[in-house]
Amino acid sequence: MRQDTRSTCPISTGLEIVGDRWTLLVIRDMMFAGKRHFREFLQSEEGISSNVLADRLAMLVERGLVTRAGDPAHAQKAIYSLTEPGIALLPVIASLSRWAQVHFPATRRPEARVFLDGDEAAIAALQQALRREHLASGGR
Amino acid sequence: MRQDTRSTCPISTGLEIVGDRWTLLVIRDMMFAGKRHFREFLQSEEGISSNVLADRLAMLVERGLVTRAGDPAHAQKAIYSLTEPGIALLPVIASLSRWAQVHFPATRRPEARVFLDGDEAAIAALQQALRREHLASGGR
DNA sequence: CAGGATCCGTTTCGATACTG
DNA sequence: CAGTATCGAAACGGATCCTG
Numbered sequence: 001m002r003q004d005t006r007s008t009c010p011i012s013t014g015l016e017i018v019g020d021r022w023t024l025l026v027i028r029d030m031m032f033a034g035k036r037h038f039r040e041f042l043q044s045e046e047g048i049s050s051n052v053l054a055d056r057l058a059m060l061v062e063r064g065l066v067t068r069a070g071d072p073a074h075a076q077k078a079i080y081s082l083t084e085p086g087i088a089l090l091p092v093i094a095s096l097s098r099w100a101q102v103h104f105p106a107t108r109r110p111e112a113r114v115f116l117d118g119d120e121a122a123i124a125a126l127q128q129a130l131r132r133e134h135l136a137s138g139g140r
Numbered sequence: 141m142r143q144d145t146r147s148t149c150p151i152s153t154g155l156e157i158v159g160d161r162w163t164l165l166v167i168r169d170m171m172f173a174g175k176r177h178f179r180e181f182l183q184s185e186e187g188i189s190s191n192v193l194a195d196r197l198a199m200l201v202e203r204g205l206v207t208r209a210g211d212p213a214h215a216q217k218a219i220y221s222l223t224e225p226g227i228a229l230l231p232v233i234a235s236l237s238r239w240a241q242v243h244f245p246a247t248r249r250p251e252a253r254v255f256l257d258g259d260e261a262a263i264a265a266l267q268q269a270l271r272r273e274h275l276a277s278g279g280r
Numbered sequence: 281c282a283g284g285a286t287c288c289g290t291t292t293c294g295a296t297a298c299t300g
Numbered sequence: 301c302a303g304t305a306t307c308g309a310a311a312c313g314g315a316t317c318c319t320g
Contacts, residue, residue, distance in 0.1 A: 008185050009173045012252040013164065013233065014240025021159050021293095033149045038302050045148050049294045054303055076300090076301050085243040092239055093153065095232045100154025103225040112152040161312095178283050189313045194284050216282050216320065 209278030
């Protein structure tokens with residue numbers, strides 16, 4: 001029972017997890033802009049709205065890419081932090097970012113400059129920093 | 141590190157281009173499953189619907205990731221083919237795929253096995269094959 | 281028959297007002 | 301400040317229809 005009308009593709013993509021319009025943007029903000037609080041994500045220039053942001057953060061926590069620290073019931077602190085699976089997305093985002101800069105330079109904002117893809121040392125260093133931060137703020 | 145109300149992130153992501161739910165799936169099918177025709181994309185197990193598929197293909201052609209060959213006005217052949225920017229996404233998809241397999245093995249379908257990330261030679265070879273195919277089927 | 285357009289019910293989004 | 305409630309707008313998904 002291999003082949004019916006539905007043909008399958010020989011790779012899995014992970015797009016079920018990060019394939020929507022906002023999820024990767026939130027993760028990017030945590031990685032490269034050091035954002036930790038609900039309010040900070042709201043202020044990203046792409047302009048996510050609060051209900052969608054709440055939804056995506058909840059999903060990220062549920063799937064284990066992010067943890068939420070602070071009072072579980074009601075907290076006005078709410079610190080979000082990347083877990084290991086989340087941190088592991090760094091090379092993917094770097095790779096995508098480089099693709100965009102090379103093939104669609106027009107979409108690049110003036111301030112956009114970090115260019116990690118291919119720089120293994122820099123990637124590893126940033127990942128280490130994120131790991132340390134994760135541990136510091138309530139880790140795992 | 142500067143801060144106003146709209147804080148910006150130091151990298152551009154390319155998500156404006158490939159950040160929706162379907163675009164990367166179509167590209168993946170072209171890369172790894174050798175799909176070329178409208179009908180074939182429709183049959184992917186994720187189940188894209190024909191109106192959405194038509195829309196995404198048109199957008200991919202417009203943005204230059206894909207070309208459409210056949211009679212420009214009305215053709216019942218309609219062969220879609222990846223351009224260089226499209227082909228350049230291969231490492232990104234490979235990287236994402238590996239991430240998913242490592243951190244979310246549960247999402248992996250049994251048939252999913254290709255594992256190119258990190259295998260530079262294999263990536264380059266597949267890209268070469270795609271370039272040849274692109275030239276063969278109406279190139280540029 | 282293939283590519284794709286059209287119609288329409290359902291889901292998701294986006295903006296903003298609101299609550300603890 | 302961290303979210304929720306609400307509601308109109310847009311996108312989706314499915315079926316069907318149209319055109320070579």
